[in-house]
Amino acid sequence: DSSSNLIRATLFPGDGIGPEIAEAVKQVFRAADVPIEWEEHYVGDQIDPRTQSFLTWESLESVRQNGVGLKGPMATPIGKGHRSLNLTLRKELNLYANVRPCYSLPGYKTRYDDVDLITIRENTEGEYSGLEHQVVRGVVESLKIITRQASLRVAEYAFHYAKTHGRERVSAIHKANIMQKTDGLFLKCCREVAEKYPEIKYEEVVIDNCCMMLVKNPALFDVLVMPNLYGDIISDLCAGLIGGLGLTPSCNIGEGGIALAEAVHGSAPDIAGKNMANPTALMLSAVTMLRHLKLHDKADQIQNAILNTISEGRYRTADLGGSSTTTDFTKAICDHL
Amino acid sequence: DSSSNLIRATLFPGDGIGPEIAEAVKQVFRAADVPIEWEEHYVGDQIDPRTQSFLTWESLESVRQNGVGLKGPMATPIGKGHRSLNLTLRKELNLYANVRPCYSLPGYKTRYDDVDLITIRENTEGEYSGLEHQVVRGVVESLKIITRQASLRVAEYAFHYAKTHGRERVSAIHKANIMQKTDGLFLKCCREVAEKYPEIKYEEVVIDNCCMMLVKNPALFDVLVMPNLYGDIISDLCAGLIGGLGLTPSCNIGEGGIALAEAVHGSAPDIAGKNMANPTALMLSAVTMLRHLKLHDKADQIQNAILNTISEGRYRTADLGGSSTTTDFTKAICDHL
Numbered sequence A, B: 001d002s003s004s005n006l007i008r009a010t011l012f013p014g015d016g017i018g019p020e021i022a023e024a025v026k027q028v029f030r031a032a033d034v035p036i037e038w039e040e041h042y043v044g045d046q047i048d049p050r051t052q053s054f055l056t057w058e059s060l061e062s063v064r065q066n067g068v069g070l071k072g073p074m075a076t077p078i079g080k081g082h083r084s085l086n087l088t089l090r091k092e093l094n095l096y097a098n099v100r101p102c103y104s105l106p107g108y109k110t111r112y113d114d115v116d117l118i119t120i121r122e123n124t125e126g127e128y129s130g131l132e133h134q135v136v137r138g139v140v141e142s143l144k145i146i147t148r149q150a151s152l153r154v155a156e157y158a159f160h161y162a163k164t165h166g167r168e169r170v171s172a173i174h175k176a177n178i179m180q181k182t183d184g185l186f187l188k189c190c191r192e193v194a195e196k197y198p199e200i201k202y203e204e205v206v207i208d209n210c211c212m213m214l215v216k217n218p219a220l221f222d223v224l225v226m227p228n229l230y231g232d233i234i235s236d237l238c239a240g241l242i243g244g245l246g247l248t249p250s251c252n253i254g255e256g257g258i259a260l261a262e263a264v265h266g267s268a269p270d271i272a273g274k275n276m277a278n279p280t281a282l283m284l285s286a287v288t289m290l291r292h293l294k295l296h297d298k299a300d301q302i303q304n305a306i307l308n309t310i311s312e313g314r315y316r317t318a319d320l321g322g323s324s325t326t327t328d329f330t331k332a333i334c335d336h337l
């Protein structure tokens, strides 16, 4: 029974262009003979009280069971009384590290051609605590929470990632000159972990200076690790350097080795169903999932096929200045395999 | 008595390269016949208990009296029990808006040639509240404070600036999708003020998206207004687009119309006293001070002399790839006047 050799992975096609680009990933995986069996889950139309969101408990359970998943863009339905889908996933699956490899795509020209870095973002606390209140009329406050446990965990992930991916340096990004206690604790944890990895260089860079250096000379950076909001900001900045969120993969790592890869761009409802969407970010995210499963050969094959297709330039979707349909672009990638 | 027509302005030459670049400003002002008389103040070598910092009460009083000042880089002395000099100035003088014009310098090549924007940063609260504590061992929190009063004040400044400087649009930068109460209040205040300026376009941009757009296409932006930390980050990012902090002016606006212009780069102790420093940022900051005083003719003359000197490229300091001394570069600017 060949299916017994298959690895089960959860697939959330998502909304808008989600189903089309998820279909593109499935095609490419078939063409590359990736031993994966997808278990598809959809965003529900009712709030599941167990998750307080439109994501069902069963769909989250599927990721927990399978240990790996891929997620298309999800448009959080508007209305009160439920949590954002992205935040629900992070919270319920304890997705503590968001990892975004960001490299210049050969042949796709931007102002930068030498980007090759990884942002690793703490994904569970910091400015995303959700703790806010009005002190008196006209005065509100929000709490940024930094814990030793979450900081050590993401720092450990970053150094381990650097070590196992042939990276030389980890830069901790912070604003400890102002937030001495919170960002100070984050740095303290990074330093502790750094001591266990003497072969990896370690440095600390203040976030404002980091952003300036990134736009001047992104080649200065290798692996960056940082608290939640800084990661949100810097990972998007870096995506911008190489062309935008349509090209950048993302993978969330959770407790117990769970990996949920995701396209971080929007669901683009305006072009949904028109066979125009660029599936690159979701495909490259799926590649990070394969790497997490240590299927490096398949990952390399697919990544090369994607990059070569874009680099040749004959088949490109509209967002990259081409006129290919999603299916033509996908077929071109399959032909490279 | 001609001195009675002179405007008194406080000058903090600052540390490191500060005195050299302050001298350069004085020369240029003399060459342009600017009707300003400088009142110099130095950072003390003892903590003044009235300011809890090395800045004396008298030096702050000088800025309050004169209403305008110019500040070189100050290296906050290391040690406990005193406040950072920058933060002391902001706090004591209630410098509520930090304004940084950022434009591509003709003839000085970076990856961007179409930057022309103004960042306006709330400068007194937000993540800079200084309120932090340990909740339990391994759990620390910091408070971000947003008030209606400070948000209205900086929004009002931004729209007024846009209107009086021929600008078309104000973008409020935020993360209200996560910090709904704090950044939500900030946006609410911006919207209220926007209603009073129907001739100025108003938009809201999430900070992560803003950073991505800035590196992809900075020409999309005009005037940006934002809470403290976002302003810290984005103003440095924007400085990076045009070449760095050595080229970007900054001006702080306080209650009662005080303006304290400052170079935001460091004091560069490694090259201090070597006649190598680039005085451009301090000179352009001095120009913003002149504009605040409505001395627009003098401001234009000096700004053009600086930009033309850099653009011609014959005299450039080492940081811009040239080999001119500070004094030669300054002389070249004076010759343009």
Ligand SMILES: CC(C)[C@H](C(=O)O)[C@@H](O)C(=O)O
Residues within 6 Å of the ligand: A084, A086, A232, A264, B177, B178, B208
């Ligand atoms: C949509 C938003 C809540 C989310 C975040 O702020 O984390 C997004 O920007 C991201 O980076 O995944």
Ligand SMILES: CC(C)[C@H](C(=O)O)[C@@H](O)C(=O)O
Residues within 6 Å of the ligand: A177, A178, A208, B084, B086, B232, B264
């Ligand atoms: C030096 C530091 C405290 C300061 C800040 O964070 O505001 C600096 O980055 C700035 O932008 O003036």
